Amino acid sequence: MRKKNVVSIEDRIPTLKQERKKKANRRLLFYVSIFFLLLSVIVYLQSPxxxxxxxxxxxxxxxxxxxxxxxxxxxxxxxxxxxxxxxxxxxxxxxxxxxxxxxxxxxxxxxxxxxxxTELVGYVHKNDDVYPVLGNGNVLTERPESSTANGNAPLLINFSEKTYLKDMAKELRSLPVSIRKLISEIHWKPEKDNKHNILLYMNDGNLVDGTIRHFADKISVYPSIVSQLDPDKEGILHIGVGAYFEEFESKESEAGERSSHDN
Structure with a gap:
């Protein structure tokens, strides 16, 4: 039979003492670290x-x-x-x-x-400067820019009544930026029986006759309608009750159309 190695308790005592001492030292180091961490936090909180x-x-x-x-x-x-x-x-x-x-x-x-x-949706022109119009209808009168808008948003013209400016801004806020960038100018053209009437000058040379009411929904058809037209011909898109395109008969009639709307 193989003889088993037997370690007496007397031989193990030094090893057990050493292990206990190591554990005690680690525990002490942990508590000391916590103490100094808390002390550092207190000093930080109470100091400048x-x-x-x-x-x-x-x-x-x-x-x-x-x-x-x-x-x-x-x-x-x-x-x-x-x-x-x-x-x-x-x-x-x-x-x-x-x-x-x-x-x-x-x-x-x-x-x-x-x-x-708040999102920028347009500009208004005052004196020789233009001022940003936000999606909530507020005009940043303390932040004038150059004499012309930067093309990222349309110029809003003749919106002399704040209520209609706010309504227009709300509609523009609902528009995709891609469509908003197609618009150069929006003129407020109130009529006796339609205070919401507007005329748009588009960057492609066309005009749009519309209304502030539900403008965002109605103007959304513009890209699809224009894509079906002869790119060499310009005209006016009516987006009232329905949507139809009326081509300018000649440069003279186009100029007359623009002049009649501007007056």
Whole structure:
């Protein structure tokens, strides 16, 4: 028979003591680490290290950083953990150009504001400048641009009554950008029995006679109708009760048509 190796308890005692000591040291190191971590957090929270030093703002093009900071009234030096995120959102959103705001804390001392602005749908012309019109109908009168719009949105002309401007802006907001870019100008042409009458000048040389009511739905047929026409011929598309295209008989009649609508 093979003889078994037997280790006496006396021989194992030093090994057991060493293992217990290692476990105790690891446990002590863990508790000491937790203690210093908590101490560091307390020091950070109670010291100027947790005060706001930087406020970053992204996503804004219509509203300047300065205007946003003035609206939220958040001064550098405020403890980052006492910042009222809901209060900032409410204050910043009071600006008509701002649709939504997301506020984030970036440790150790930065507050980040991610802004979503209300969509640009057009421009209005005043004096020698044009001003952006937002999808909610607000005109950014404090942000003049060059004497002509940039082509990304139509120029809204003669919208002297704010109600109809807001209705027009709402319809444009519902349009795909691809169709909105086809429109050069929209003239408000109120008539005695139709205050919603409008005339559109398209970038391809055609005109569109329509109404503000349900404009987004009715103008959506424009690309398909034009695609079936002779590209060398221009005319006026009527999108009232139905939709039909009327070709200009001659350059003279086209000029007369444009002149009669402009008067």
């Amino acid at each position: 290290l947790s005060d706001v030093r930087t406020i970053t703002i992204t996503g804004n093009s219509f509203v300047s950083d300065k205007r946003v900071k003035e609206a939220i009234d958040l001064s550098e030096g405020t403890n980052i953990w006492t910042v009222d995120k809901n209060g900032i959102i409410q204050a910043a959103s009071s600006n008509p150009a701002i649709k939504d705001v997301d506020v984030e804390r970036q440790l150790p001392w930065t507050i980040e504001l991610h802004i979503t602005e």
